[in-house]
Amino acid sequence: MDKDVEKGWFRMFCSEEEVDRILQPKNAYDYLLSKRAEIIADHARYTRVFRRKAMLSDNWSLEKSFKKNHYKDYLISLPVVDSERCQSIAYGDMFTNEVNGFAESNKTWGRIIYLNESLPFFMKFCNLAIFDFGNQVPHYVKKNTLRIAARIILKSEAMDFSLDPRGILPAHIMNKIINPIKFEMQFIAGHEFAHHLCNHFDNTNVSKQSFLTIGENDYSAHIYTPSQKNEFEADIDSIMRPRYNGKEYSKIYEAAIIWFLSLDIADAIQEVTNPIPAYKKSHPNAVDRIKNIVENTKKPKNLNAKMLSRIQSNTEKMKEFLMEDLSLYMDDYEKYGSIYFDKPNTEWRGAELVDRVDY
Structure with missing residues (x-):
């Protein structure tokens, strides 16, 4: 894909600084950001959702839209020696098939821990x-x-x-x-x-596995299986x-x-x-x-x-x-789509929101 076209696609839901990081990753967190952006760009519904989020925010960041407090709150509760042992690991939520979390062994960026977004x-x-x-x-x-x-x-x-x-x-x-x-x-x-x-x-419990399948698109990584x-x-x-x-x-x-x-x-x-x-x-x-x-x-x-x-x-x-x-x-x-608590215009549902009109 032409670089300018590719940049334009990612600009729909990423900041300019993030687009550069996605196209030229320099560390594990850039790589993680690029994988998220790739998945979003590949799927129209994800693209619409994140583009809409970006339009509603005055200071939008794709990376910051993925919460990290659950990792940080655990890490700051560890004894110092254990916290230091974890500093080499990148972490963040990801789109995935897994109900549980998982860890990737990446030859370039090291060990990365994910939880399902x-x-x-x-x-x-x-x-x-x-x-x-x-x-x-x-x-x-x-x-x-x-x-x-x-x-x-x-x-x-x-x-x-x-x-x-x-x-x-x-x-x-x-x-x-x-x-x-x-x-x-x-x-x-x-x-x-x-x-x-x-x-x-x-290395004995690492294998290449699919971590996400949506339609015809399949995403894989080298994943640990304890x-x-x-x-x-x-x-x-x-x-x-x-x-x-x-x-x-x-x-x-x-x-x-x-x-x-x-x-x-x-x-x-x-x-x-x-x-x-x-x-x-x-x-x-x-x-x-x-x-x-x-x-x-x-x-x-x-x-x-x-x-x-x-x-x-x-x-x-x-x-x-x-x-x-x-x-x-x-x-x-x-069947792909949305279901609700109740029928439209009821106490537990409220007014019916129309796709592509109200959001």
């Missing part, structure tokens, strides 16, 4: 579906939010939630489902760094190694349990849509990972055990519903 959205809708709100949230709304979460996993839901949020939530409910996500993401980021700190990464034993160890290390105070430790511990309950739903979706033989699975099942945490970490003094028990019970019920719904309406789950 769609995870916070999956967590938000999953939390709304499985948290206990009594009678405050209608059951049909919870079912629809779980359908959205499932479609995020299947990559059939349009990733334009910042422009079209799918519905309206009361502030206290929004806060309840959003607050744990910071700690869920921090735990997963810590899990990936834990693989590095526990010496789980070496053993299931390593996965259990990294879960424990992510919680126990940082120097969290009592309140922080409790938040991380609870978030890890909530995350694995959500992951149990994601695993169930995969079992229905794309079953993987047990001997080929790279990660232990989510329920065993919860058991591992309960048995091998210190229980927080102020653990909200009743809350977690209710969420676990709700998860089982909602998962049962979802498995039946998937078996009956699979075509609806695989």
